[in-house]
Amino acid sequence: MFEVFVEVGPYGLCLYAILGVGAFVFVASELWKKMVLRQLNREYSGTSNIPPGSLGLPFMGETIQFMAAINGDKGFYDFVRVRSERYGNCFKTNIFGETHVFVKSTESAKTILNNELGRFTKRYIKSIAELVGNQSLLCASPHHHKLLRARLINLFSSNSISLLVKQFDQLVVDALNEWEHGGTIIVLDEALKITLKAMCKMLLSLESGVELELLQEDISQVCKAMLAFPLRFPWTGFYKGLQARKRIMSTLEKIISRRRRGLDPNSKDFLQCLLAKDDNSSFDGMHRLTDAEIQDNILTMIIAGQDTTASAITWMVKYLGENEEALEAIKAEQRQLAEKTSKKSFLTLDDLNEMPYASKVIKESLRMASVVPWFPRLVLEDCEIEGYKIKKGWNVNIDARSIHLDPMLYNEPNNFNPSRFDDEHFCKPYSFLAFGMGARTCLGINMAKAMMLVFLHRLLTTYKWKVIDSDSSIEKWALFSRLRSGCPVQVSRISNID
Ligand code: HEM
Numbered sequence: 001m002f003e004v005f006v007e008v009g010p011y012g013l014c015l016y017a018i019l020g021v022g023a024f025v026f027v028a029s030e031l032w033k034k035m036v037l038r039q040l041n042r043e044y045s046g047t048s049n050i051p052p053g054s055l056g057l058p059f060m061g062e063t064i065q066f067m068a069a070i071n072g073d074k075g076f077y078d079f080v081r082v083r084s085e086r087y088g089n090c091f092k093t094n095i096f097g098e099t100h101v102f103v104k105s106t107e108s109a110k111t112i113l114n115n116e117l118g119r120f121t122k123r124y125i126k127s128i129a130e131l132v133g134n135q136s137l138l139c140a141s142p143h144h145h146k147l148l149r150a151r152l153i154n155l156f157s158s159n160s161i162s163l164l165v166k167q168f169d170q171l172v173v174d175a176l177n178e179w180e181h182g183g184t185i186i187v188l189d190e191a192l193k194i195t196l197k198a199m200c201k202m203l204l205s206l207e208s209g210v211e212l213e214l215l216q217e218d219i220s221q222v223c224k225a226m227l228a229f230p231l232r233f234p235w236t237g238f239y240k241g242l243q244a245r246k247r248i249m250s251t252l253e254k255i256i257s258r259r260r261r262g263l264d265p266n267s268k269d270f271l272q273c274l275l276a277k278d279d280n281s282s283f284d285g286m287h288r289l290t291d292a293e294i295q296d297n298i299l300t301m302i303i304a305g306q307d308t309t310a311s312a313i314t315w316m317v318k319y320l321g322e323n324e325e326a327l328e329a330i331k332a333e334q335r336q337l338a339e340k341t342s343k344k345s346f347l348t349l350d351d352l353n354e355m356p357y358a359s360k361v362i363k364e365s366l367r368m369a370s371v372v373p374w375f376p377r378l379v380l381e382d383c384e385i386e387g388y389k390i391k392k393g394w395n396v397n398i399d400a401r402s403i404h405l406d407p408m409l410y411n412e413p414n415n416f417n418p419s420r421f422d423d424e425h426f427c428k429p430y431s432f433l434a435f436g437m438g439a440r441t442c443l444g445i446n447m448a449k450a451m452m453l454v455f456l457h458r459l460l461t462t463y464k465w466k467v468i469d470s471d472s473s474i475e476k477w478a479l480f481s482r483l484r485s486g487c488p489v490q491v492s493r494i495s496n497i498d
Contacts (some may be wrong), residue, residue, distance in 0.1 A: 049384075049387065049388050049389045050092065050388060050389055051087075051090045051091055051092040051101050051386070051388040051390075052087045052088075052090075052091055052092070053083060053087055053091035053092035053093050053101075054083075054093065055093075055094050056093065056094050059097065060097075061093065061094025061095055061096075061097065061098075062079075062093045062094055062095060063094075063095050063096055063097075065079060066079050066093075066095045067229065070227055070476065070477055071476050071477065072476070073473050073476075073484075074473065074474065075473070075474025075475065075476070075478070075481065075484075076227065076474075076478075077370075077373045077374075077401055077474065077481065080102055080373070080374065080397075080399055080401075080402075081401075081402075083102070084102060084104060084399060084402055089103065089104055089105050089108075089386050090102070090103050090104075090108070090385065090386040090388055092394075096125060098394075098395055099391070099393075099394040099395065100376075100394070100395045100396075100397055101385070101388075101390060101394055101395070101396045101397065102374065102396075102397045102399050103385055103386060103396060103397070103398060103399060104398075104399040104402035104403055104406070105386065105403075106403060106409070106428055106429065106430040106431050107430075108385050108386055108398065109398045109400075109403060109430040109433060109437070110429065110430045111385065112377055112385075112396060112398055113375070113398065113430070113433075113436065113437040113438035113440070114437075114438050115377075115438060115439065117383075118142065118380065119379065119380050119381050119383050120377040120378065120379060120380060120396065121141070121142050121377060121378050121380055122138065122139075122145070122375075122376065122377055122378070122440055123139070123376060123377065123378035123395065124138055124139060124376060125376075126230065127225070127226070127228070127230035127238060128226050128479075130230075130242065131222050131225055131226055131241050131242065131245055132222075132296060132299060132300050132303060133245070133249075133292070133295070133296030133299060133300070134296070135148075135290070135292045135293040135295075135296040135297070136296040136297055136299070136300040137149055137152065137297060137300060138300055138304075145439075145440075146439075147287035148287070148289075148293065148297065149439075149443070150287070151274070151287060151289055152297060152301075152443060153443060154273070155270045155273055155274070156443060156444065156446060156447060158349065160202070160270075161349060161446050161447060161450055162348065162349045163202075163268075164198070164202055164447055164450060164451070165346070165347055165348060165349050165352065165450050165454060166346045166347075166348070167198065167201055167202065168194075168198045168450070168451050168454050168455075169346045169347045169454050169458070170346065171194050171197055171198055171201075172194060172454055172455055172458045172459075173458060175190060175193070175194050176458055176459070176462050176463070179463070179491055179493075180491075181491070181492055181493045182490065182491075182492055183490070183491060184468065184488055184489070184490050184491075185465075185488070185489055185490075185491050186486040186487065186488050187313065187314045187317045187318070187486065187487040187488075187489055188310060188311070188314040188482060188483060188486035188487055189486055191309070191310035191311075191313040191314055191455070192306065192307070192310040193216075194310075194455075195305065195306045195307075195309045195310045195313075195451065196216055196219065196302070196306045196310075197212070198451060199301065199302045199305050199306050200212055200215065200302070201269070202269060202270060202447075203269055203270045203271060203298055203301060203302065204252075204255060204269055204270075204271050204298065205264070205267045205268070205269045205271075205272075211251060214247070214251070215248065215251060217244075218244035218245075218247050218248050219244075219248065219299075219302055219303065219306065221240050221241050221243075221244035222241045222244050222245055222248070222299070222303065223303060223307055223478075223479060224237055224240075224241065224477060225237050225238050225240060225241020225242070225244070226241070226479045227477055227478070227479055228241065228477070237477075245299070248299055249295055249299075252294075252295045252298055252299070253291070253295065255271065256271070256275070256291055256294065256295070259271065259272065259275055260275070270298070270301075271294070271298065274289055274294050275294075301443070301444070304442075304443075304444065305444045305447065305448065307478075307479065307480055307482070308371050308372065308448065308480055309444075309448045309451050309452065311369070311371045311480050311481060311482045311483070312362075312365060312366055312369065312371050312448065312452060313451075313452055313455050314482070314483050314486065314487045315365050315366075315368070315369035315371070315481075315483065315487075316361060316362065316365040316452065316456065317459070317465065317467075317487055317489065318467055318470075318472075318483065318487045319361075319364070319365050319368065319416045320361065321465055321466065321467035321489060322416070322467055322470065323416045326361060326364075326416060326417075326418055329357055329418075329419075330357050330358055330361055330418075330456070330460060331460055333355060333356070333357045333358060334355070334358065334456070334457055334460045334461055335461075337351060337354055337355065337457065338457075338461045340354075347454055347457060349450070351457075352449075352450055352453045352454070355453050355456075355457070357418065358453055358456050358457070359449070359453070360418035360419065360421045360422070361418045361456070362449060362452045362453070362456075363418070363421050363432070363434070364416060364417065364418040364420065364421065365416075366434035366435075367404045367410070367432060367434060368404070368405075368413075368414075368416060369481055370400055370401035370404050370405075370434070370481055371434065371480050371481050372400065372434070372436070372480060372481075373399070373400060373401040373480075373481055374397045374398060374399050374400055374401065375397065375398045375400060375433075375436055375440075376395055376396075376397045377395065377396050377397070377398070378393075378394075378395055379391065379392055379393065379394045379395070379396055380392060398433070400433040400434070401481075403430070403431060403433060404431075404432070404433070404434075406431075409428055409431040410431075435448075461494075462493065462494065463491040463492065463493055463494065464491070464492050464494055465489040465490065465491045465492075466489060466490045467487065467488075467489050468488040468489060468490055469485040469487070469488050471483075471484065471485050473485070
């Protein structure tokens with residue numbers, strides 16, 4: 001018995017504890033449901049138009065089922081999938097004591113993401129907000145978000161993307177050179193290492209050394225903690241994540257202080273841009289970022305950029321490895337490009353513009369994988385969605401994954417077919433949401449696409465690969481849709497593309 005507890009670890013123990021409490025209060029649940037339904041009906045007197053869905057157990061709602069899905073083989077999205085199939089376009093549930101509504105039509109996505117009437121704001125669960133910091137643009141109020149985003153978006157100019165392409169290319173070439181001919185590579189692990197290095201170099205000019213290694217460990221602790229149960233005991237994932245955040249903040253403080261004392265005068269990175277703009281009087285009138293804002297948003301960008309891009313790369317390698325036709329088509333394109341670029345040391349932004357098929361491969365991979373499967377928003381005033389009354393204080397979540405796999409929007413949605421994007425106007429508005437839409441669209445969209453194109457080019461021109469494990473299960477306790485297997489592939493080096 002003890003062994004079982006050791007095996008399940010703190011998450012499992014936590015789950016058992018929750019299950020125990022859940023069983024204890026089960027008897028009261030029916031009564032509670034009746035009370036809440038009566039209350040909801042009173043709130044909407046005259047209409048019974050509240051979204052369908054279960055309220056779950058008293059106080060706990062469906063938190064147990066949500067946590068079980070996070071800890072299950074099919075991944076956290078399964079919680080949404082099951083209910084979405086049962087209730088249709090719109091359903092409600094109760095997680096961590098709050099009402100959540102999930103919607104999956106392009107019309108609702110448009111209303112919520114466009115947010116013309118200012119009725120919605122982004123909000124993450126409290127534990128995530130604590131880990132990324134309350135000055136992060138992920139958690140900021142609408143007004144604060146506007147100020148932060150205006151400053152941060154300047155960092156993503158085409159000049160910085162050009163520099164990133166060169167730096168990232170160098171990193172990929174170096175990493176691929178380390179791979180052993182005939183050896184097995186776990187694509188996700190490799191991609192995580194490369195993307196973290198790329199983000200740290202671009203944001204902080206950190207390239208190697210102990211500082212980078214420690215940062216790498218701490219970032220992964222923070223990511224793991226994001227879906228952990230928010231219990232602050234020394235053995236819990238959440239507590240460890242908060243400790244890791246403290247260490248990251250202290251490292252960033254030290255780096256900022258070094259820069260302010262002029263000790264790293266030649267750094268050309270995002271941090272330097274933010275600090276330089278702080279000192280520059282021409283930015284008078286614009287929001288000057290405080291150190292806390294800079295620190296929280298550097299951490300936010302690393303978290304938002306590393307895991308997502310690495311997961312997307314992994315799915316892309318898997319899909320290509322399993323689809324001969326698409327693989328042949330992309331090889332032909334990259335062969336042509338390689339002939340042109342063979343004399344250059346590194347790829348340029350212009351080279352990436354000559355990869356139309358690879359761009360479609362990326363789009364199709366992101367559609368099928370839905371790395372960010374749903375987008376949460378807090379409702380700021382009572383409104384109506386899908387004909388249902390939605391109340392102020394509830395959370396609405398756009399179920400991007402259902403939209404991406406809707407057969408009414410994409411013919412044979414489970415087939416990997418990059419050519420479906422041949423016609424640029426083929427997509428119905430709000431049917432492709434891999435990077436979100438509206439005022440909260442992904443800040444790193446061009447950077448992510450550039451990294452994926454560079455990776456594809458180098459992989460295709462250096463190696464052939466065979467997917468060893470075709471299991472598509474999603475990793476447990478992961479914030480984004482990550483392949484549980486990490487996608488092991490066997491690689492063989494090629495001298496010329498064959
Ligand atoms: C394939 C890789 C990526 C995917 C699939 C992705 C996806 C997304 C999505 C869907 C959102 C919007 C979520 C919402 O509306 O609730 C978002 C926001 C964001 N992404 Fe990305 N992202 C990727 C890479 C990156 C990179 C490389 C960065 C680099 C810094 C980044 C930074 C951000 C930031 C800062 C936000 C918040 C924007 C805001 O709230 O104003 N992402 N991302």
